[in-house]
Amino acid sequence: MKRVLFIILGLVFCTFDMAMGQDKLYFTDFYLSAGYRNQPYTDLANYLDNAGYETFNAQSGTLGAGFSYVALSGLGFFAESEFTLNKKRFENEFVNYRYRPFHITAGLQYHWKNTITDEWRIYPKLGLYYGTTSLDLITKDLVTDFNENLMGGMNTSFLYQRNLGLNISLNADRLLGAFLKPTTQVGVYSRMGLQVGYMLNLYSSVTQLRRNFSPDIRKDLIISNAPEFDPSAFYVKLNFAIGKFEKEKN
Numbered sequence: 001m002k003r004v005l006f007i008i009l010g011l012v013f014c015t016f017d018m019a020m021g022q023d024k025l026y027f028t029d030f031y032l033s034a035g036y037r038n039q040p041y042t043d044l045a046n047y048l049d050n051a052g053y054e055t056f057n058a059q060s061g062t063l064g065a066g067f068s069y070v071a072l073s074g075l076g077f078f079a080e081s082e083f084t085l086n087k088k089r090f091e092n093e094f095v096n097y098r099y100r101p102f103h104i105t106a107g108l109q110y111h112w113k114n115t116i117t118d119e120w121r122i123y124p125k126l127g128l129y130y131g132t133t134s135l136d137l138i139t140k141d142l143v144t145d146f147n148e149n150l151m152g153g154m155n156t157s158f159l160y161q162r163n164l165g166l167n168i169s170l171n172a173d174r175l176l177g178a179f180l181k182p183t184t185q186v187g188v189y190s191r192m193g194l195q196v197g198y199m200l201n202l203y204s205s206v207t208q209l210r211r212n213f214s215p216d217i218r219k220d221l222i223i224s225n226a227p228e229f230d231p232s233a234f235y236v237k238l239n240f241a242i243g244k245f246e247k248e249k250n
Contacts, residue, residue, distance in 0.1 A: 026071050027245045029191070033064040033082060035237020039199075041099065044135070047227035054090045056099060061085035062237060070111055078125060079106040082237070096138040101231050103131030103199070105167040120172050127167045129199060133229035134160035161229045162205040169197025171239075178245070185247040193239035201232045 040058035048055050064082025081104045089098035107127020137157045173193040180187035207226035 026069070027076075027189075027243060028069050029067075029189075029241040029243020031066050031068065031080075031191075031193070031239045031241035033062070033066065033080070033195070033237045033239045035062045035064075035082070035195070035235055036060070037062050037082075037084065037233050037235040039084075039101070039231060039233035039235075041133075041230060043228040043230055044099070053092060053097070056088050056090070057086060059086070060088070062235065064237070066239070068109070068241065068243070070109065074111040074123075076109050076111065077107065078109055078127065079104065081105065081131075091140070094140060096140065097136065099133060099135045099229070101131070101133045101229075103129045103163060103231060105129040105199075107167065109171075120174050122170070122172050125167070125169045125171060125195075125197070128164070129167045130162075130164050131231075132160050132162050133231050134158050135229065158210040159207055159223060159226065160210060161207050161226075163201055163229070163231050164203040165199060165201040165232070167197060167199050169195050171195045173239075180245075180247075186244060187246075188242070188244050191239075191241045191243075193241065194236070195239055196236045197234075199231060199233045199235070201230050204228050204230065 037060050038058050039060065041056065045055040045058075062082040062084055064080060066078060066080030068076065068078045070076030081102070083102065088100075089096060091097065105127040107125060109123055109125045111121055111123040135158075137159070139155055142155045171193055173191050176190040176192055178187055178189035207223040207229075208220040209223050210220045
Protein backbone atom coordinates (compact mmCIF):
# COMPACT_ATOMS: atom_id res chain seq x y z
CA MET A 1 0.00 0.00 0.00
CA LYS A 2 2.85 2.42 0.88
CA ARG A 3 4.59 1.66 -2.43
CA VAL A 4 1.42 2.50 -4.38
CA LEU A 5 1.04 5.73 -2.40
CA PHE A 6 4.63 6.85 -3.20
CA ILE A 7 4.09 6.14 -6.91
CA ILE A 8 0.89 8.21 -6.98
CA LEU A 9 2.53 11.11 -5.15
CA GLY A 10 5.52 10.98 -7.48
CA LEU A 11 3.32 11.20 -10.57
CA VAL A 12 1.37 14.12 -9.13
CA PHE A 13 4.45 16.19 -8.29
CA CYS A 14 6.16 15.41 -11.60
CA THR A 15 3.23 16.88 -13.49
CA PHE A 16 3.67 20.13 -11.57
CA ASP A 17 7.20 20.72 -12.94
CA MET A 18 6.17 19.75 -16.49
CA ALA A 19 3.28 22.22 -16.52
CA MET A 20 5.00 25.34 -15.19
CA GLY A 21 5.56 26.75 -18.67
CA GLN A 22 1.89 26.55 -19.65
CA ASP A 23 -0.60 29.38 -19.50
CA LYS A 24 -2.47 29.42 -16.22
CA LEU A 25 -6.22 29.29 -15.83
CA TYR A 26 -7.26 29.15 -12.21
CA PHE A 27 -10.49 27.49 -11.03
CA THR A 28 -11.87 27.97 -7.53
CA ASP A 29 -15.23 26.64 -6.38
CA PHE A 30 -17.34 25.63 -3.43
CA TYR A 31 -19.58 22.58 -3.68
CA LEU A 32 -22.34 20.74 -1.89
CA SER A 33 -22.59 16.96 -2.02
CA ALA A 34 -25.22 14.27 -1.52
CA GLY A 35 -24.41 10.58 -1.56
CA TYR A 36 -24.22 7.09 -0.07
CA ARG A 37 -21.73 5.54 2.34
CA ASN A 38 -21.09 1.97 3.48
CA GLN A 39 -19.36 2.35 6.85
CA PRO A 40 -19.83 -0.87 8.83
CA TYR A 41 -17.69 -0.19 11.95
CA THR A 42 -17.18 -3.96 12.06
CA ASP A 43 -15.32 -4.24 15.38
CA LEU A 44 -17.75 -1.95 17.18
CA ALA A 45 -20.76 -3.73 15.63
CA ASN A 46 -19.48 -7.15 16.74
CA TYR A 47 -18.92 -5.84 20.26
CA LEU A 48 -22.45 -4.46 20.49
CA ASP A 49 -23.96 -7.62 18.99
CA ASN A 50 -22.12 -9.90 21.44
CA ALA A 51 -23.40 -7.77 24.31
CA GLY A 52 -26.99 -8.10 23.09
CA TYR A 53 -27.24 -4.55 21.73
CA GLU A 54 -28.79 -3.63 18.40
CA THR A 55 -26.08 -2.74 15.86
CA PHE A 56 -25.93 0.34 13.66
CA ASN A 57 -26.80 0.24 9.98
CA ALA A 58 -23.70 0.41 7.77
CA GLN A 59 -25.54 1.98 4.82
CA SER A 60 -26.35 5.66 5.13
CA GLY A 61 -27.01 8.78 3.12
CA THR A 62 -24.65 11.74 3.38
CA LEU A 63 -24.68 15.49 2.94
CA GLY A 64 -21.50 17.51 2.75
CA ALA A 65 -19.57 20.49 1.49
CA GLY A 66 -16.15 21.17 0.06
CA PHE A 67 -13.68 23.60 -1.47
CA SER A 68 -11.67 23.00 -4.64
CA TYR A 69 -8.86 24.83 -6.43
CA VAL A 70 -7.29 23.77 -9.75
CA ALA A 71 -4.90 25.47 -12.21
CA LEU A 72 -4.74 24.73 -15.94
CA SER A 73 -1.56 22.81 -15.17
CA GLY A 74 -3.93 20.28 -13.65
CA LEU A 75 -2.54 20.36 -10.14
CA GLY A 76 -4.81 21.52 -7.34
CA PHE A 77 -5.94 20.94 -3.82
CA PHE A 78 -9.24 20.39 -2.03
CA ALA A 79 -10.87 20.07 1.38
CA GLU A 80 -14.20 18.40 2.12
CA SER A 81 -16.35 16.74 4.74
CA GLU A 82 -19.84 15.28 5.14
CA PHE A 83 -22.18 13.94 7.79
CA THR A 84 -24.52 10.95 7.79
CA LEU A 85 -28.29 11.23 7.44
CA ASN A 86 -29.79 7.95 8.58
CA LYS A 87 -30.91 7.23 12.14
CA LYS A 88 -28.01 5.93 14.20
CA ARG A 89 -29.55 5.91 17.64
CA PHE A 90 -30.86 2.88 19.54
CA GLU A 91 -31.73 1.95 23.09
CA ASN A 92 -32.05 -0.91 25.54
CA GLU A 93 -33.42 -0.96 29.07
CA PHE A 94 -30.42 0.92 30.43
CA VAL A 95 -29.23 3.52 27.90
CA ASN A 96 -29.84 5.32 24.64
CA TYR A 97 -26.78 5.07 22.40
CA ARG A 98 -25.55 6.40 19.08
CA TYR A 99 -22.30 7.01 17.24
CA ARG A 100 -21.25 10.18 15.48
CA PRO A 101 -18.36 10.25 13.00
CA PHE A 102 -16.87 13.55 11.92
CA HIS A 103 -13.82 13.67 9.63
CA ILE A 104 -12.32 16.33 7.37
CA THR A 105 -10.28 15.43 4.26
CA ALA A 106 -7.66 17.67 2.66
CA GLY A 107 -5.31 16.77 -0.18
CA LEU A 108 -4.25 16.98 -3.81
CA GLN A 109 -6.03 16.44 -7.11
CA TYR A 110 -4.77 16.29 -10.67
CA HIS A 111 -6.81 17.10 -13.78
CA TRP A 112 -5.41 15.88 -17.09
CA LYS A 113 -5.48 18.68 -19.64
CA ASN A 114 -6.39 16.32 -22.50
CA THR A 115 -9.29 14.05 -21.55
CA ILE A 116 -10.99 11.19 -23.35
CA THR A 117 -14.21 13.15 -23.75
CA ASP A 118 -14.91 16.87 -24.09
CA GLU A 119 -18.05 16.63 -21.95
CA TRP A 120 -16.52 14.97 -18.87
CA ARG A 121 -13.29 15.58 -17.02
CA ILE A 122 -12.02 12.49 -15.17
CA TYR A 123 -9.41 12.88 -12.42
CA PRO A 124 -8.17 11.39 -9.11
CA LYS A 125 -8.11 12.86 -5.63
CA LEU A 126 -5.74 11.78 -2.87
CA GLY A 127 -6.16 13.18 0.62
CA LEU A 128 -5.60 12.65 4.32
CA TYR A 129 -8.58 12.64 6.64
CA TYR A 130 -8.57 13.40 10.35
CA GLY A 131 -11.34 13.47 12.90
CA THR A 132 -13.12 11.56 15.61
CA THR A 133 -15.71 8.83 15.98
CA SER A 134 -17.68 8.95 19.22
CA LEU A 135 -20.11 6.60 20.93
CA ASP A 136 -22.57 8.51 23.10
CA LEU A 137 -24.25 6.71 26.02
CA ILE A 138 -27.23 8.45 27.63
CA THR A 139 -28.57 6.70 30.70
CA LYS A 140 -32.32 6.25 31.05
CA ASP A 141 -32.20 6.58 34.84
CA LEU A 142 -31.21 10.23 34.77
CA VAL A 143 -29.70 11.78 37.87
CA THR A 144 -31.64 14.98 38.54
CA ASP A 145 -30.56 15.58 42.11
CA PHE A 146 -28.00 18.40 42.43
CA ASN A 147 -26.14 16.82 45.34
CA GLU A 148 -25.77 13.49 43.53
CA ASN A 149 -24.27 15.26 40.53
CA LEU A 150 -21.83 17.04 42.82
CA MET A 151 -20.74 13.59 43.99
CA GLY A 152 -20.08 12.42 40.43
CA GLY A 153 -23.37 10.87 39.34
CA MET A 154 -23.22 11.59 35.61
CA ASN A 155 -26.05 11.15 33.09
CA THR A 156 -24.12 11.01 29.83
CA SER A 157 -20.80 9.54 28.70
CA PHE A 158 -18.93 10.11 25.45
CA LEU A 159 -16.47 7.44 24.29
CA TYR A 160 -14.34 8.63 21.39
CA GLN A 161 -11.35 7.75 19.25
CA ARG A 162 -9.31 9.98 16.98
CA ASN A 163 -8.85 8.68 13.43
CA LEU A 164 -6.29 9.32 10.71
CA GLY A 165 -6.26 7.78 7.23
CA LEU A 166 -6.34 8.07 3.45
CA ASN A 167 -9.25 9.20 1.31
CA ILE A 168 -8.81 8.07 -2.32
CA SER A 169 -11.38 8.79 -5.03
CA LEU A 170 -11.98 8.87 -8.77
CA ASN A 171 -14.01 11.84 -10.01
CA ALA A 172 -15.91 12.73 -13.18
CA ASP A 173 -17.05 16.33 -13.69
CA ARG A 174 -19.39 17.81 -16.28
CA LEU A 175 -19.52 21.56 -16.93
CA LEU A 176 -23.08 22.86 -16.64
CA GLY A 177 -22.47 26.46 -17.66
CA ALA A 178 -19.81 29.19 -17.81
CA PHE A 179 -19.54 32.90 -18.50
CA LEU A 180 -16.30 34.83 -19.15
CA LYS A 181 -16.01 38.61 -18.96
CA PRO A 182 -13.32 39.43 -21.57
CA THR A 183 -12.30 42.78 -20.08
CA THR A 184 -11.19 41.22 -16.80
CA GLN A 185 -10.56 37.62 -17.94
CA VAL A 186 -12.63 36.51 -14.96
CA GLY A 187 -15.69 34.30 -15.25
CA VAL A 188 -18.11 32.15 -13.30
CA TYR A 189 -19.08 28.53 -13.88
CA SER A 190 -21.11 25.67 -12.46
CA ARG A 191 -20.37 21.95 -12.58
CA MET A 192 -21.79 18.58 -11.56
CA GLY A 193 -19.45 15.84 -10.41
CA LEU A 194 -19.60 12.14 -9.59
CA GLN A 195 -17.15 11.01 -6.89
CA VAL A 196 -16.46 7.35 -6.05
CA GLY A 197 -13.94 6.60 -3.35
CA TYR A 198 -12.75 4.79 -0.25
CA MET A 199 -11.71 6.00 3.19
CA LEU A 200 -8.90 3.79 4.55
CA ASN A 201 -8.26 4.11 8.27
CA LEU A 202 -4.54 3.98 9.13
CA TYR A 203 -4.57 4.98 12.79
CA SER A 204 -7.04 5.04 15.66
CA SER A 205 -6.14 6.44 19.06
CA VAL A 206 -6.92 4.80 22.37
CA THR A 207 -10.54 5.09 23.44
CA GLN A 208 -11.14 7.96 25.82
CA LEU A 209 -14.07 8.87 28.03
CA ARG A 210 -15.20 12.48 28.01
CA ARG A 211 -17.79 13.18 30.69
CA ASN A 212 -20.50 15.84 30.42
CA PHE A 213 -18.58 18.36 32.46
CA SER A 214 -15.60 20.62 31.77
CA PRO A 215 -12.36 18.78 30.90
CA ASP A 216 -10.61 21.45 32.98
CA ILE A 217 -12.09 19.83 36.07
CA ARG A 218 -11.01 16.31 35.16
CA LYS A 219 -8.98 15.08 32.22
CA ASP A 220 -10.50 12.56 29.81
CA LEU A 221 -9.99 8.97 30.93
CA ILE A 222 -8.44 6.16 28.88
CA ILE A 223 -10.81 3.19 28.50
CA SER A 224 -9.42 -0.35 28.29
CA ASN A 225 -10.85 -3.34 26.36
CA ALA A 226 -12.70 -1.06 23.92
CA PRO A 227 -13.46 -2.06 20.31
CA GLU A 228 -11.95 -0.14 17.43
CA PHE A 229 -14.12 2.60 15.93
CA ASP A 230 -12.82 2.04 12.40
CA PRO A 231 -14.36 4.61 10.01
CA SER A 232 -13.12 2.89 6.82
CA ALA A 233 -15.85 3.22 4.21
CA PHE A 234 -16.74 2.96 0.53
CA TYR A 235 -18.75 5.93 -0.73
CA VAL A 236 -20.26 7.50 -3.83
CA LYS A 237 -21.68 11.01 -4.08
CA LEU A 238 -22.76 13.78 -6.42
CA ASN A 239 -21.13 17.20 -6.12
CA PHE A 240 -22.77 20.42 -7.29
CA ALA A 241 -20.40 23.38 -7.51
CA ILE A 242 -20.40 27.09 -8.29
CA GLY A 243 -17.12 28.92 -8.70
CA LYS A 244 -15.00 31.35 -10.63
CA PHE A 245 -12.15 31.00 -13.11
CA GLU A 246 -9.47 33.52 -13.95
CA LYS A 247 -7.05 33.58 -16.89
CA GLU A 248 -3.59 34.86 -16.12
CA LYS A 249 -2.75 37.92 -18.16
CA ASN A 250 0.37 37.77 -20.34
